[in-house]
Amino acid sequence: MILRLPRFDSHLHQALCEGLVIGIEGNPKISGLISNNDAFEIRKNNTFVAWYVRKEQIQEIIAKNEILKFHPRREKYTPEEVVVCIEINQPRLVIFDTLNYPYWEPSDYFEIVRKFPKTIFLLAHAGGIQMNSFVPEIILSNVYFDFSATMVIFEVFKNKKRREGNFLTSAIRILVSNPNSRKRLLFGSDAPMYSRENTFRAYKKFGMRRQELDANFLGFIDEIGL
Numbered sequence: 001m002i003l004r005l006p007r008f009d010s011h012l013h014q015a016l017c018e019g020l021v022i023g024i025e026g027n028p029k030i031s032g033l034i035s036n037n038d039a040f041e042i043r044k045n046n047t048f049v050a051w052y053v054r055k056e057q058i059q060e061i062i063a064k065n066e067i068l069k070f071h072p073r074r075e076k077y078t079p080e081e082v083v084v085c086i087e088i089n090q091p092r093l094v095i096f097d098t099l100n101y102p103y104w105e106p107s108d109y110f111e112i113v114r115k116f117p118k119t120i121f122l123l124a125h126a127g128g129i130q131m132n133s134f135v136p137e138i139i140l141s142n143v144y145f146d147f148s149a150t151m152v153i154f155e156v157f158k159n160k161k162r163r164e165g166n167f168l169t170s171a172i173r174i175l176v177s178n179p180n181s182r183k184r185l186l187f188g189s190d191a192p193m194y195s196r197e198n199t200f201r202a203y204k205k206f207g208m209r210r211q212e213l214d215a216n217f218l219g220f221i222d223e224i225g226l
């Protein structure tokens with residue numbers, strides 16, 4: 001049976017479909033990945049782009065009122081530096097790579113989220129090492145999540161035994177069972193590094209359907225004003 005994927009993908013590094021394309025970090029080996037310089041060229045209709053913030057740019061005006069992605073583990077900027085970067089760039093959306101242990105603690109993210117209540121945040125790769133620390137914060141209305149990479153790395157899409165033995169599962173169940181956080185769960189795959197199909201299989205295991213994920217994405221871009 002053909003697996004019909006959601007129309008929108010909130011975490012892409014190639015313009016494979018409609019959604020949110022993020023300029024790539026480092027020097028990728030795979031050809032066709034979107035660089036920061038390419039990113040703003042490809043913006044059109046339902047394809048939006050995010051700028052990956054490098055350490056050397058953290059004190060600069062990069063692009064006002066756009067989408068910025070921060071990756072503290074790779075770039076090693078401090079929470080204080082990120083706060084200043086948000087203040088001077090006033091992004092409409094901040095994407096955090098949450099796989100940043102041990103450089104950042106969960107409290108570092110949420111102090112920033114609370115400091116900018118009018119800014120929308122997307123916690124990408126939710127379910128990293130400290131997922132359970134994030135769960136109490138799900139009621140914050142300015143936070144969206146995607147489970148790109150983590151659902152595939154932790155094999156949540158596989159059989160029940162895999163899923164039930166997985167520390168991610170309880171956190172995802174809480175997010176899915178809360179109406180506030182459920183509508184802020186986005187289908188993000190991290191393609192082409194991770195499989196869009198397997199990521200969607202994992203979302204389906206938790207009862208998230210294609211139409212609902214697409215509606216969540218549309219609500220998301222509406223909220224950030226795109």
Ligand SMILES: [Zn+2]
Nearest residue numbers: 011013022190
């Ligand atoms: Zn990514």
